[in-house]
Amino acid sequence: MGKRRKYEEIAEHLELTIVSGRLKTGDRLPSERDLMDRFEAGRSSVREALFVLQRKGLLSANAGAVARVAEPTADLMIEELSGIARLFLARPDGVRELQDARMLFEVGVTRQAAQRADADAVERIRAALAANEAAADGDSFVATDIAFHASIAEACGTRAYVAVGTAFSEWLHMQRTVSADAGATRAEASAQHRAVFEAIAAGDVVAAEDAMERHLKTVSTYYWKGIP
Amino acid sequence: MGKRRKYEEIAEHLELTIVSGRLKTGDRLPSERDLMDRFEAGRSSVREALFVLQRKGLLSANAGAVARVAEPTADLMIEELSGIARLFLARPDGVRELQDARMLFEVGVTRQAAQRADADAVERIRAALAANEAAADGDSFVATDIAFHASIAEACGTRAYVAVGTAFSEWLHMQRTVSADAGATRAEASAQHRAVFEAIAAGDVVAAEDAMERHLKTVSTYYWKGIP
DNA sequence: GATCTTCAACCTGTCATACCATTACGCTCG
DNA sequence: CGAGCGTAATGGTATGACAGGTTGAAGATC
Numbered sequence: 312m313g314k315r316r317k318y319e320e321i322a323e324h325l326e327l328t329i330v331s332g333r334l335k336t337g338d339r340l341p342s343e344r345d346l347m348d349r350f351e352a353g354r355s356s357v358r359e360a361l362f363v364l365q366r367k368g369l370l371s372a373n374a375g376a377v378a379r380v381a382e383p384t385a386d387l388m389i390e391e392l393s394g395i396a397r398l399f400l401a402r403p404d405g406v407r408e409l410q411d412a413r414m415l416f417e418v419g420v421t422r423q424a425a426q427r428a429d430a431d432a433v434e435r436i437r438a439a440l441a442a443n444e445a446a447a448d449g450d451s452f453v454a455t456d457i458a459f460h461a462s463i464a465e466a467c468g469t470r471a472y473v474a475v476g477t478a479f480s481e482w483l484h485m486q487r488t489v490s491a492d493a494g495a496t497r498a499e500a501s502a503q504h505r506a507v508f509e510a511i512a513a514g515d516v517v518a519a520e521d522a523m524e525r526h527l528k529t530v531s532t533y534y535w536k537g538i539p
Numbered sequence: 540m541g542k543r544r545k546y547e548e549i550a551e552h553l554e555l556t557i558v559s560g561r562l563k564t565g566d567r568l569p570s571e572r573d574l575m576d577r578f579e580a581g582r583s584s585v586r587e588a589l590f591v592l593q594r595k596g597l598l599s600a601n602a603g604a605v606a607r608v609a610e611p612t613a614d615l616m617i618e619e620l621s622g623i624a625r626l627f628l629a630r631p632d633g634v635r636e637l638q639d640a641r642m643l644f645e646v647g648v649t650r651q652a653a654q655r656a657d658a659d660a661v662e663r664i665r666a667a668l669a670a671n672e673a674a675a676d677g678d679s680f681v682a683t684d685i686a687f688h689a690s691i692a693e694a695c696g697t698r699a700y701v702a703v704g705t706a707f708s709e710w711l712h713m714q715r716t717v718s719a720d721a722g723a724t725r726a727e728a729s730a731q732h733r734a735v736f737e738a739i740a741a742g743d744v745v746a747a748e749d750a751m752e753r754h755l756k757t758v759s760t761y762y763w764k765g766i767p
Numbered sequence: 768g769a770t771c772t773t774c775a776a777c778c779t780g781t782c783a784t785a786c787c788a789t790t791a792c793g794c795t796c797g
Numbered sequence: 798c799g800a801g802c803g804t805a806a807t808g809g810t811a812t813g814a815c816a817g818g819t820t821g822a823a824g825a826t827c
Contacts, residue, residue, distance in 0.1 A: 347782095352781080353780095353782035356782085374788070374789055376790050
């Protein structure tokens with residue numbers, strides 16, 4: 312049953328020495344040729360092990376220089392999640408499920424924001440809302456729209472939320488066929504954004520959830536209108 | 540700036556031919572040596588390309604046999620998420636953020652369940668609750684606890700929820716130091732489970748959310764009690 | 768004729784070696 | 798003491814080789 316491949320053994324060993332703290336961020340790993348000797352493996356196996364660690368974000372490798380221990384960034388997390396999202400989008404019903412998941416996430420973020428936002432956070436959301444309402448063209452409307460949602464996520468104090476939320480926004484904006492009636496949508500969206508903001512500012516959890524849910528339902532509706 | 544490595548090019552090309560449907564699930568890919576010729580690359584590069592596709596779950600590769608196109612499973616999604624979770628758990632404040640995220644997720648799932656659960660789904664949740672209350676020892680209590688939460692996720696009709704929710708439960712159960720006062724917790728947990736169930740069955744969205752939130756806060760509290 | 772066995776071709780996993788472009792580093796030169 | 802350069806080391810890629818597993822079909826068995 313020992314189907315364990317060699318690179319898995321090496322990768323696991325290296326990962327352990329990294330997460331256990333024996334190697335800290337920025338430290339230099341031994342060279343590939345060193346590792347060959349140390350693990351009594353060929354270079355292929357060593358390289359595959361380093362490869363998987365690199366794709367996990369634990370290593371940064373540049374040509375000519377030894378690999379260094381890296382701290383996985385939020386961007387990399389997005390990258391991983393992005394792969395998952397692509398599977399969903401390619402599957403029947405995938406877009407609907409992704410919209411569902413976004414609804415779950417954003418409503419939850421709004422809930423937590425309404426519970427925990429302090430004065431500073433509320434002010435930042437207000438600013439994002441104002442910027443969105445002042446957006447001149449369609450592109451900047453989209454950008455400030457995403458920023459508005461991100462400002463709410465920021466209010467929760469959990470760093471990953473911003474990354475995940477932004478990713479959701481981008482995936483679905485990417486999917487969206489050009490929304491012909493963007494003009495009609497904008498006024499509606501702004502009104503709904505304002506309702507979300509005011510509920511959060513007031514600390515009214517239920518109203519905030521409902522407002523965000525209504526907002527996302529509207530967005531979804533406009534999306535499907537563009538689909539035959 | 541063209542730092543694109545060779546395997547990326549190959550991987551992208553192959554991924555396109557897969558998701559575009561030119562290769563369907565179960566189809567056999569060309570052999571590595573075929574791909575070498577086709578892309579005018581060495582075997583190293585071809586192997587690295589296949590490697591990343593395999594880790595994305597688009598390929599299933601067994602030694603000796605040519606790679607076949609596979610359909611990414613929910614398990615693989617968990618695998619990816621698991622990697623992300625491990626980073627969180629290794630980081631200061633990571634457990635708290637993960638608990639936060641779980642709260643967001645489970646409360647959202649409960650909300651959607653209260654909105655959409657049909658009679659069948661309610662019945663399944665009731666059964667899961669009964670099984671949990673009848674659990675004899677600690678291990679089976681944990682198992683049926685997870686199953687109860689999963690049954691709620693199932694009621695939402697979005698397949699990924701079950702997988703993500705189960706993963707959350709397992710990560711946090713795994714982290715939990717042995718809860719000495721499990722006896723005291725069980726009665727409390729059962730009462731809270733029942734409250735969640737009844738709110739869902741009644742379709743009372745707000746009550747369901749609140750009940751689940753209270754439940755998870757209790758769980759978190761017990762977790763931190765075990766930490767000096 | 769159907770099913771089991773065997774076997775040869777093929778494929779991947781791994782190793783070894785070689786070559787190039789890039790980086791790191793010590794040395795020389797100012 | 799600092800700047801510039803050249804060399805050694807390193808990763809990225811290509812190629813060849815061999816061991817062990819898989820596959821599919823020919824052959825054996827019933």
